[in-house]
Amino acid sequence: MTWTVKEAYYTLQGEGAQTGRAAVFLRFAGCNLWSGLERDRDKAVCRFCDTDFVGTNGVNGGKFRAAEDLAAHVKAIWEAEAGDEGPRYVVCTGGEPLLQLDAPLIAALKAEGFEIGVETNGTIAAPDGLDWICVSPKANAPLVQTSGSELKLVYPQDEAEAQPERFSKLDFSHFFLQPKDDPDQARNIQAATTYCMKNPQWRLSLQTHKLIGLP
Numbered sequence: 170m171t172w173t174v175k176e177a178y179y180t181l182q183g184e185g186a187q188t189g190r191a192a193v194f195l196r197f198a199g200c201n202l203w204s205g206l207e208r209d210r211d212k213a214v215c216r217f218c219d220t221d222f223v224g225t226n227g228v229n230g231g232k233f234r235a236a237e238d239l240a241a242h243v244k245a246i247w248e249a250e251a252g253d254e255g256p257r258y259v260v261c262t263g264g265e266p267l268l269q270l271d272a273p274l275i276a277a278l279k280a281e282g283f284e285i286g287v288e289t290n291g292t293i294a295a296p297d298g299l300d301w302i303c304v305s306p307k308a309n310a311p312l313v314q315t316s317g318s319e320l321k322l323v324y325p326q327d328e329a330e331a332q333p334e335r336f337s338k339l340d341f342s343h344f345f346l347q348p349k350d351d352p353d354q355a356r357n358i359q360a361a362t363t364y365c366m367k368n369p370q371w372r373l374s375l376q377t378h379k380l381i382g383l384p
């Protein structure tokens with residue numbers, strides 16, 4: 170297995186129940202719901218993506234042929250900013266991280282002392298050994314991973330199958346609506362706010378890193 174990493178950097182988790190927690194974001198290249206090329210966006214399954222996950226040209230990006238090498242890379246990024254302080258936390262994202270995050274890499278990250286979080290679209294079953302699973306379902310994509318720590322739904326999505334009611338009985342500890350960042354963002358925030366106030370099981374997840382200029 171070769172792991173293809175778009176970028177990796179130290180920041181604060183901006184979304185969901187772990188908002189504000191320091192973490193290394195490990196962004197894998199590639200996704201199963203969009204090529205990542207703008208010319209393909211209109212015909213992709215997932216069309217609202219806010220992320221460039223193509224290639225290896227981001228900060229600390231590259232190809233890694235050994236799990237231990239990638240784990241050492243993540244550890245070096247942590248230690249450059251936080252030294253020996255912990256708890257060490259890595260958030261695996263992308264792109265779709267579950268295309269690449271496997272048992273050897275999980276073991277190697279754990280051996281470096283990391284808690285491991287993942288941000289996934291839920292179309293691929295999560296491997297064992299993860300400490301935090303955030304599932305963000307997408308309309309027109311199969312939902313395979315139906316349990317986890319938090320379900321974070323980008324809102325609104327027009328399709329009937331992507332309404333919050335479809336997910337509210339699933340086996341998650343936290344339920345979030347995250348306003349879609351697009352040209353209608355102000356309206357999307359209002360709609361998500363209204364929904365959460367009418368349906369208190371759901372909480373609002375703002376993308377706080379974008380508010381304060383963090384990556």
Ligand SMILES: C[S@@+](CC[C@H](N)C(=O)[O-])C[C@H]1O[C@@H](n2cnc3c(N)ncnc32)[C@H](O)[C@@H]1O
Pocket residue numbers: 200217218219220262263264265266288289290291304305321323347348349350351
């Ligand atoms: C870029 S995705 C990568 C992880 C995975 N592919 C997924 O979709 O969950 C990270 C998070 O950003 C969310 N997201 C993507 N585009 C967004 C947008 N335009 N507005 C709000 N959230 C967005 C996703 O739903 C997901 O929760």
Ligand SMILES: Nc1nc2[nH]cc(C(=O)O)c2c(=O)[nH]1
Pocket residue numbers: 180181182183184194220262263288378383384
């Ligand atoms: N700070 C920060 N928090 C995030 N939470 C989820 C993100 C993602 O793109 O997966 C993200 C991100 O890109 N940056």
Ligand code: SF4
Pocket residue numbers: 200201202203215216217218219220222263264265290307
């Ligand atoms: S599934 Fe995630 S990474 Fe893939 S296109 Fe959608 S938001 Fe972006």
Ligand SMILES: [Mg+2]
Pocket residue numbers: 219220
């Ligand atoms: Mg992001």
